[in-house]
Amino acid sequence: MSTLADTPLIRTTALTRHDPVRNTTLLHPSTFILSGGQRVAITGPSGSGKSVFLRALALLDPVDDGVIQWRGRAIARGGIPAYRRRVAYIAQRPAMLDGSVEDNLRYPFSLKVYRDARFDRERVGELARRAGRDTDFLDKRASELSGGEAQIAALIRVLQVDPDVLLLDEPTASLDPAAALEIEALVSAWFDDGHGERASIWVSHDPAQAKRVGERQLVMTAGTLS
Template identity: 55%
Template sequence: MSALIETHALTRRDERRQTLLLQPTDFSLNRADRVSITGSSGSGKSVFLRALALLDAPTSGQVLWNGQPIANTEIPHYRSHISYLSQRPALIEGTVEDNLRFPFSLKTLRQRRFDLAAVTALLEHAGKTQEFLGKNAADLSGGEAQVASLIRTLQLNPEVLLLDEPTAALDPTSSRDVEALINAWFAADNARAYIWVSHDLEQARRMSEIHLQMSAGVLSGAARP
């Protein structure tokens, strides 16, 4: 069986400074993998994750999805299956429910429909009631905004989550809410996988079975804690 995502000699260069941010990287993410990546600030963790998500075009090398290269026209479809979540969620004006309904207005998802029952189940995993849907996005705390952003992603049933320090700015309770959501999503389907970038070694060990390190753009490790 082919990996969900593979990279071959993937690099990312800062063209302005002419520095290599990501050294040639071979990587494979298989179904049911729970991977964490730790490393100091500026080591290349986010650079690697954003390249995997095809948010930033790789300078050289290749990203394969289910064994196949991804054409430019297929990138929106790819991103509906391989979802990137940043440390700072971007929410639109309106209520939480407005934000959760928004993806279904996009061209790639117009054949799908908002599912209140599925969203309610996700809310429960994060300790929220349906009343949360009526809250104004502008009034949410950092933790609430991250939960809303994560549910907006999880309702689409992605194959892979690319989590770029999603709890770094959150208090411990909110962090646990996010972890609970990820665990519930992962447990529901053994074909899923995720990569969690974290500065928190304890969290990295708690949330992964494969622990990698990033240093000066070099990915190494594959130790199982």
């Protein structure tokens, strides 16, 4: 008899997506399992379907067929907000609000799904330090941030609410090598500070980075995950 600890965090069965305009298949039937503690890296050429797959897992784009299960159960429409709290998607180019970094970090707590949580300036300051930033980083204007700093802020905004899974969609593709390593360090610290239930999927165009951030290596080719 399986236990909760044996149940994968995410399981997909025959997940499929088509592009009706171009009459092409973006994602061939994909069966995938993500268990607690796993760090998965997905590489592949541009247009191969890496982001299509990740956005489907994040429930950001619809699929044409297949099932996504969270902890052994299909996700009902009413359960989507709770799922997105546990499974966080990090885009390549983060959206930042007007105001300071702290204003951006406080924003999630204005949402209904986080009504039971509270902003902790000391904690986010520690996360900023993990990425090589001083506490005054929180006071910087979002409009003045470099690309790397904006991505750090966006990642802290997610990490502070304790997700179980990170879906990282080429988060360092537009950053210089030093900034990319800072993002990698912040994600690594998140794993080290947590427990075995945490997991990540990191889509990267850089094979060397994929080896650093993923213990399990997958390749996407023409919409097929292998």
